[in-house]
Amino acid sequence: MIHVYVYYGYLHLLVICSILRVCSCLTQSLSPPARVFGGDINPIVGGVQVLPPCSPFRATQANELSVVSMNVLAPSYHYLSIANEEERLAAIIQDRHNRLPLAFAQAKNTNADVLCLQEVEGETQQEYLRSLLLPEYDCHVWSPLNKSKKYADIVGLCVAWKSQKHKLVHSENYNRGMIVQLQEIETSRTISIANLHLHARASAIERRLKTMATTIHKLQQLSSNDMMMMMLIAGDFNCDHHSITHKLLTTGRVSHGTLRDRNYKTRLSKDAAKTMKHSLQFQSVYDHNDNKLLRQLAAPITVSLTGRKPACMDHLLFSTATEPIMAQQHSSSILLPDKRKAKRLARRQKGKAKETLRLVQQQEEEQRSQENDDAPDHNNPNQIRVESVLATVNVANEKVVQTILDGLPNVEQGFPSDHLPIGALFTTVPRQQSTTTPSDTEQQNGMEIAKENRNLLLQQPGVKPAVLGPPPIIPQQQDHHRRHGGGGLSANARRRRQAHAISVQVRHRHNVILGQVAEWLSSTLQATQLIRDKPLYEWKWLVHHSANTKSQIKNKLRAPDLCCILGNATLVIVEVTVGKANKMGQLRRQKQAKYQDLAAILRQAIIIHDEQQQQQADLQVADRALVVILDDDGNVPEETMEDLQLLVQLSKKRNTDGVNDGTEDSNADMDDEAVKFAKHLQQVFSERDLRIVQ
Numbered sequence: 190m191i192h193v194y195v196y197y198g199y200l201h202l203l204v205i206c207s208i209l210r211v212c213s214c215l216t217q218s219l220s221p222p223a224r225v226f227g228g229d230i231n232p233i234v235g236g237v238q239v240l241p242p243c244s245p246f247r248a249t250q251a252n253e254l255s256v257v258s259m260n261v262l263a264p265s266y267h268y269l270s271i272a273n274e275e276e277r278l279a280a281i282i283q284d285r286h287n288r289l290p291l292a293f294a295q296a297k298n299t300n301a302d303v304l305c306l307q308e309v310e311g312e313t314q315q316e317y318l319r320s321l322l323l324p325e326y327d328c329h330v331w332s333p334l335n336k337s338k339k340y341a342d343i344v345g346l347c348v349a350w351k352s353q354k355h356k357l358v359h360s361e362n363y364n365r366g367m368i369v370q371l372q373e374i375e376t377s378r379t380i381s382i383a384n385l386h387l388h389a390r391a392s393a394i395e396r397r398l399k400t401m402a403t404t405i406h407k408l409q410q411l412s413s414n415d416m417m418m419m420m421l422i423a424g425d426f427n428c429d430h431h432s433i434t435h436k437l438l439t440t441g442r443v444s445h446g447t448l449r450d451r452n453y454k455t456r457l458s459k460d461a462a463k464t465m466k467h468s469l470q471f472q473s474v475y476d477h478n479d480n481k482l483l484r485q486l487a488a489p490i491t492v493s494l495t496g497r498k499p500a501c502m503d504h505l506l507f508s509t510a511t512e513p514i515m516a517q518q519h520s521s522s523i524l525l526p527d528k529r530k531a532k533r534l535a536r537r538q539k540g541k542a543k544e545t546l547r548l549v550q551q552q553e554e555e556q557r558s559q560e561n562d563d564a565p566d567h568n569n570p571n572q573i574r575v576e577s578v579l580a581t582v583n584v585a586n587e588k589v590v591q592t593i594l595d596g597l598p599n600v601e602q603g604f605p606s607d608h609l610p611i612g613a614l615f616t617t618v619p620r621q622q623s624t625t626t627p628s629d630t631e632q633q634n635g636m637e638i639a640k641e642n643r644n645l646l647l648q649q650p651g652v653k654p655a656v657l658g659p660p661p662i663i664p665q666q667q668d669h670h671r672r673h674g675g676g677g678l679s680a681n682a683r684r685r686r687q688a689h690a691i692s693v694q695v696r697h698r699h700n701v702i703l704g705q706v707a708e709w710l711s712s713t714l715q716a717t718q719l720i721r722d723k724p725l726y727e728w729k730w731l732v733h734h735s736a737n738t739k740s741q742i743k744n745k746l747r748a749p750d751l752c753c754i755l756g757n758a759t760l761v762i763v764e765v766t767v768g769k770a771n772k773m774g775q776l777r778r779q780k781q782a783k784y785q786d787l788a789a790i791l792r793q794a795i796i797i798h799d800e801q802q803q804q805q806a807d808l809q810v811a812d813r814a815l816v817v818i819l820d821d822d823g824n825v826p827e828e829t830m831e832d833l834q835l836l837v838q839l840s841k842k843r844n845t846d847g848v849n850d851g852t853e854d855s856n857a858d859m860d861d862e863a864v865k866f867a868k869h870l871q872q873v874f875s876e877r878d879l880r881i882v883q
Contacts, residue, residue: 231577232486234480234482234483234486234487235477235478235480235482235483236477236478236574237477237480237483237575237576237577237578238576238577238578239483239486239487239577239578239580240577240578240579240580241580241583242579242580242581242582242583242609242610243295243298243299243579243610244299244579245298245299245300246299246300246301246577246579246612246614247300247614248300249302249354249614251373251375251376252373252376252378252616252617253576253614253615253616253617254302254303254373254380254419254614254615255299255300255301255302255303255612255613255614255615256301256302256303256304256305256382256421256423256505256612256613256615257296257299257301257303257304257305257579257610257611257612258304258305258306258307258384258423258424258425258503258504258505258610258611258612259292259295259296259304259305259306259307259503259606259608259609259610259611260306260307260308260386260425260492260503260606260607260608261289261292261293261296261306261307261308261309261605261606261608262288262292262308262598262605262606262607262608263308263309263310263344264280264281264282264284264285264288264289264310265281265310265343265344266308266344267280267281267284267288267598268280268281268284285310285314285317287600288598288600288605289310289321289605290321291600291605292598292605292606293306293321293322294605295605295606295610296610297322297325297326299579299610299612300325301612302350302351302354302355303348303349303350303355303371303382304322304326304347304348304349304350305346305347305348305382305384305423305424306346306347306348306349306384307346307384307385307386307424307425307608308334308344308386308425309331309344309345309346309347310343310344310345311331311332311333311343311345311347312333312342312343312345313343314343315331318331318347322349325351326349326350326351327351327352328349328350328351328352328355328356328357329347329348329349329350330347330348330357330360330367330369331345331346331347332345332346332347332362332367333345333362334346334364334365334386335364335365336362336363336364346366346367346384346385346386346424347384348367348369348382348384350371353374354373354374354375355371355372355373355374355380356371356372356374357369357370357371357372358370358371358372358379359411361407363403363407364400365385365386365387365388365400366383366384366385366386366400366403366404366424367383367384368381368382368383368384368404368407368408368411369381369382369384370382370411378418378419379415379418379419380418380419380420380421381408381411381412381418381419381420381421382420382421382422382423383404383407383408383420383421383422383423383424384423384424385400385401385404385422385423385424385425385426386424386425386427387400387401387424387425387426387427387428387434388400388427389427391427391450391451391452391453392453392455394433394434394448394450394453394454394455395448395455395457395461397426397427397428397432397434398433398434398437398443398457398465399461399465401434401437401438401465402437402464402465402467404422405437405438405465405467405469406467408420408422408469409467409468409469417509418509419507419508419509419573419615420469420471420507420508420509421505421506421507422438422471422504422505422506422507423504423505423506423611424503424504425492425502425503425608426502426503426504427502428450428451428502429500429501429502430473430475430476430484430501430504432450432451433448433450434450435473435504437465438471438506439470439471439472439473439506441466441467441468441469441470442462442465442466443457443462443465443466444457444462445457445458445459445461445462445463469508470508471506471507471508472506472507472508473504473505473506474505474506474507474575474578474611474613475487475488475505475578475611477575477578483578484501486580487578487579487580487581488501488578488580488581488582488611489501489581489582489584490581490582490593490609491503491581491608491609491611492597492607492608492609493593493594493595493596493597493607494596494597494607495595495596495597495607496596497596499593499594502608503608503609503611504611505611505612505613507573507575507613507615509573544693544697547693548697572617572618573615573616573617574615574616574617574618575613575614575615576613576614576615576616577613577614578611578612578613578614579610579611579612579613581609581610581611582609588602589602592604593609691881694881695767695881697879698767698879698881699765699766699767701873701877701879702765702767702817702819702870702873702874702879703721703722703750703751703765705869705870705873706750706751706763706765706817707719707721707751709866709869710751710753710755710763710836711753713862713866714755714836714837714840715755715840716753716754716755716761716840717753717754718753718754719751719752719753720751720752720753721750721751722748722749722750722751723748724747724748725747725748725749725787728752747783747784749762749763749764749784749787749814750763750764750765751763751764751765754808755836755839755840755842756839756840756841756842758808758809758839758842759808759809759810759811759839759842760791760808760809760810760811761811761815761836761839762784762787762788762811762814762815763814763815763816763817763836764780764781764783764784764814764815764816764817765816765817765818766780766816766817766818766819767818767819767820767821767879768818768820768821769820769821770820770821770822770824773818773820773826773828774828776816776818777816777818777828780814780816780818781813781814781816783814784814785813785814787814788810788811788812788813791810792810811839815832815835815836816828816829816832817829817832817833819870819871819874821880821881822874822880823870823871823874823875823879824871825867825870825871829867830863830864830867833863833866833867834860834863836863837862837863
């Protein structure tokens with residue numbers, strides 16, 4: 190065991206020496222404008238500007254927000270190693286008045302609209318806390334870290350903001366977390382911010398997951414009334430961005446069974462994993478649009494404890510409430526399949542439930558978009574964009590890198606806490622607009638620096654690729670496997686979902702038109718024995734058929750849209766479809782060819798039936814299938830009008846021993862009835878907006 194510690198200690202020493210040598214080379218080789226934060230232009234990676242460490246954000250306008258998160262290191266935690274109680278108390282008091290104000294000053298110097306602070310002393314230190322935040326941040330909320338403890342805990346969490354821009358709407362405290370809901374005074378836009386300090390013990394994987402799941406559930410409850418509300422989760426997670434806790438935010442789920450995180454593992458039950466699922470799509474500001482290069486350049490390290498290696502434990506993620514939340518709200522009102530029934534029936538019921546849910550979501554989306562048409566732009570931001578992020582380390586500064594690697598805090602070198610502040614500035618743009626992209630020169634500047642840093646590090650002895658993470662990729666063309674912002678979904682998955690959504694819309698449109706035609710046939714044209722969307726082998730007229738037509742009838746794919754008897758004399762087959770205007774003729778020919786043999790099969794089956802039953806056949810069969818077809822705009826072509834007129838004519842026809850009974854209406858009346866129904870179809874198409882939405 191001792192040999193293992195010696196080996197890893199030696200390897201860690203090699204990595205530190207390599208980083209120092211590379212930083213020295215970078216400082217000497219790069220020209221001043223190209224160095225990281227060394228010139229007048231800050232690096233821009235993937236459209237996100239990287240600000241120097243601890244530098245101030247610009248003043249924000251309406252619908253803009255800057256947030257900074259920092260663990261200020263509570264004095265009572267800083268000196269836990271001192272055994273003597275009197276000495277420890279004296280050190281805490283001195284640290285509280287010497288180092289702690291510098292940590293607060295470092296956070297306030299970022300000029301962020303909102304500060305999310307961890308390890309903040311409150312309770313008996315509330316007045317002192319307020320004095321540390323003033324004058325910039327005149328409003329704050331504090332909560333103890335462990336609310337359920339019987340004794341008072343003065344260490345906790347704090348969210349501070351500027352009263353001239355935001356006001357408090359709601360706040361909620363729970364163990365190791367707090368949620369604050371703020372409202373922007375100028376636009377009345379609400380923002381929910383969760384500030385967390387998760388369990389520090391590396392083996393407490395399940396505890397961190399449960400606290401995170403509780404936070405997400407509370408945010409969902411707050412966002413149920415505002416589907417465009419922005420949500421932020423910030424704080425000290427005590428785990429990196431590859432951890433299971435972080436992936437729960439970005440993927441919306443966690444696997445059950447044995448979970449591994451760093452060198453520890455735990456078991457999570459299936460029920461517990463199910464309760465942690467969520468529909469919100471969080472994204473880290475340092476992985477904006479899945480840009481791995483941004484994190485390597487801006488935030489490779491966020492904490493460096495003395496005696497331990499540096500790590501990335503502080504995080505800031507954002508999301509907006511979207512349509513999946515509506516699915517959770519309405520799922521309880523939809524009938525779910527009964528598990529006791531057959532599997533096929535259960536699947537059908539589940540499919541109907543999903544279709545009903547989709548229609549509910551579509552109606553609410555249309556209603557919400559209609560309500561927002563007349564609203565000002567600042568009340569309907571639609572899309573969040575990360576304009577800039579705060580870097581934690583300037584790797585080109587050898588002295589700074591050495592100080593961080595040696596361990597923090599180091600007040601003399603300008604590091605009053607063992608954690609480094611992280612932050613981002615958010616802006617909003619209309620969804621139909623594409624976000625503004627920086628110039629190619631600015632993007633290439635930041636990308637080449639991060640790529641060169643990694644390549645030089647890999648050339649040093651003892652440095653392995655696993656230590657530095659995956660290599661940075663300079664995006665040139667959008668790859669079809671690349672994941673996009675906010676959802677953790679690949680482009681292929683998005684295309685499949687879009688294709689499925691279009692397919693559902695096409696089927697819904699077809700069913701609406703088919704229902705209108707069926708109602709018109711039964712109510713207006715007095716059609717009888719109507720069969721809708723059933724396979725041929727279920728038709729009563731085809732019960733007695735010849736052996737030669739068995740294969741044609743047993744085919745499950747052969748299921749005409751409608752079949753009925755008009756005028757008590759004629760059996761008619763009707764097909765319904767909607768398609769593009771330039772393909773009307775092709776669709777009509779396909780529909781007619783599909784059932785061109787059905788008339789002969791029906792005549793033969795009816796004759797066989799009458800011979801067995803010793804009856805005289807009076808039923809005739811139409812020579813071809815009639816096709817009711819509309820284009821994508823709801824227009825009815827001339828061929829469809831002719832088929833509609835033929836349906837009206839057949840409904841008025843009375844055959845008695847082959848002689849007409851004289852009750853046929855005039856051609857003008859037939860035309861009027863067909864034209865009236867065609868206009869009705871167009872009206873239904875327009876009122877229900879049956880156009881396909883891409």
